[in-house]
Amino acid sequence: MLRASVMIEGNEVNMHAINDGEGARGISGGDLLIKFAEAVVGEDDAVLARRRSDVVEELGPRAMVDAAGVASNFERMVRIADATGIPLGAGLETYSAEVRTALDLERFNMGKS
Amino acid sequence: MVPCPTNVGRVPYQRIRTEAKTISIDYSAAAWPIRDDFAAAHARFWQRLAKAGSWWTAAERIAIAREVRDSPSCSLCVERKRALSPNSVSGEHRRATNLPRAAIEVIHRVTTDPGRLTRAWFDGVIGSELSVEQYVEIIGTLVAIKSIDSFCRAVGLPLNRLPDAEDGVPSGYRPNAAKLEDAWVPMIPADANTGAESDLWTIGRTGNVIRAMSLVPDEVRTLGDLGAAHYLPNAMVMDPTAHSPHLDRQQMELIAARVSALNQCFY
Numbered sequence: 001m002l003r004a005s006v007m008i009e010g011n012e013v014n015m016h017a018i019n020d021g022e023g024a025r026g027i028s029g030g031d032l033l034i035k036f037a038e039a040v041v042g043e044d045d046a047v048l049a050r051r052r053s054d055v056v057e058e059l060g061p062r063a064m065v066d067a068a069g070v071a072s073n074f075e076r077m078v079r080i081a082d083a084t085g086i087p088l089g090a091g092l093e094t095y096s097a098e099v100r101t102a103l104d105l106e107r108f109n110m111g112k113s
Numbered sequence: 114m115v116p117c118p119t120n121v122g123r124v125p126y127q128r129i130r131t132e133a134k135t136i137s138i139d140y141s142a143a144a145w146p147i148r149d150d151f152a153a154a155h156a157r158f159w160q161r162l163a164k165a166g167s168w169w170t171a172a173e174r175i176a177i178a179r180e181v182r183d184s185p186s187c188s189l190c191v192e193r194k195r196a197l198s199p200n201s202v203s204g205e206h207r208r209a210t211n212l213p214r215a216a217i218e219v220i221h222r223v224t225t226d227p228g229r230l231t232r233a234w235f236d237g238v239i240g241s242e243l244s245v246e247q248y249v250e251i252i253g254t255l256v257a258i259k260s261i262d263s264f265c266r267a268v269g270l271p272l273n274r275l276p277d278a279e280d281g282v283p284s285g286y287r288p289n290a291a292k293l294e295d296a297w298v299p300m301i302p303a304d305a306n307t308g309a310e311s312d313l314w315t316i317g318r319t320g321n322v323i324r325a326m327s328l329v330p331d332e333v334r335t336l337g338d339l340g341a342a343h344y345l346p347n348a349m350v351m352d353p354t355a356h357s358p359h360l361d362r363q364q365m366e367l368i369a370a371r372v373s374a375l376n377q378c379f380y
Binding site: 033034038043065066077078086087 | 144145146147148151185219223224227228230232235249252255256257259260261263264266267268269295296297298300321322324325326336339340342343344357358359360361363364365367368369371372373375376
């Protein structure tokens with residue numbers, strides 16, 4: 001969905017920022033949002049507080065709260081997918097094939113089945 | 114603030130109000146404006162958590178939530194997370210509750226190291242101590258707690274105190290349409306959510322990550338309810354122009370993708 005939303009905006013973004021954790025400058029506040037997401041997944045409360053402040057300062061408190069909602073939502077979705085052994089399904093497999101290859105996402109699926 | 118003795122969290126609990134068995138969660142004291150739909154969705158899950166589910170009693174469901182909160186400080190989980198292979202580290206989990214041993218293993222592993230779960234691991238935990246129906250309800254409960262607690266921590270709020278358990282017995286409800294396909298757990302086929310399950314998704318139009326919880330239909334309902342506040346209503350997810358009130362879709366998907374990558378999720 002990242003690629004689709006970027007295309008609709010006529011924007012360009014470095015998709016490798018998803019793996020690398022930096023270089024998302026094509027998206028407003030992109031690098032700060034990546035750092036905030038990393039802090040939400042991480043365990044250091046002091047780092048999280050700094051990343052939260054950075055997002056509040058750049059994008060405002062309401063955007064930070066929405067970002068917290070999205071990050072915490074995907075803490076949930078990844079666990080459902082990983083714990084139930086679901087396949088992608090034909091539609092999603094086709095839809096995401098290009099991005100999955102570019103980002104080597106299959107490395108996360110090795111040895112699971 | 115009512116700290117729970119089994120809590121290992123770094124922050125005190127958020128106060129919740131319980132009146133006539135309705136639970137409300139109030140985020141109005143936060144340093145930032147929190148949309149009302151977050152508190153409302155969280156309160157609805159807390160209300161559900163306080164009651165017996167399909168395969169676990171209310172006390173057991175709340176015990177699952179306690180284990181989710183406690184597992185990051187389990188030394189076995191910490192060691193396994195650091196190891197090249199989690200199977201190379203043996204030992205006992207530091208348990209906070211009296212749940213069955215297989216349930217403890219599931220809760221701790223899925224909470225702390227979800228990216229390295231395998232089919233062999235799943236086959237090893239399902240058996241006399243834990244049915245696949247109980248497993249799915251654990252996952253549904255676990256992920257709801259994880260997302261709500263993660264949200265509170267992300268915005269700098271204390272965790273919500275877990276509710277008190279209400280009386281009642283599990284319903285034992287299993288949807289007739291659920292069957293084993295190519296996932297580890299049985300699921301309702303995308304075009305078979307009829308009758309009591311007709312509300313779970315628009316027939317024929319859903320993703321495997323939604324169907325994954327359908328062996329326990331209430332877990333799909335909770336998934337949709339929380340997702341609508343945290344992310345988007347299920348029906349809008351595939352519309353790339355849909356977005357939350359204060360982020361555009363590119364920003365949302367960037368966060369989603371980074372969280373998924375950090376958790377080593379292929380999906």
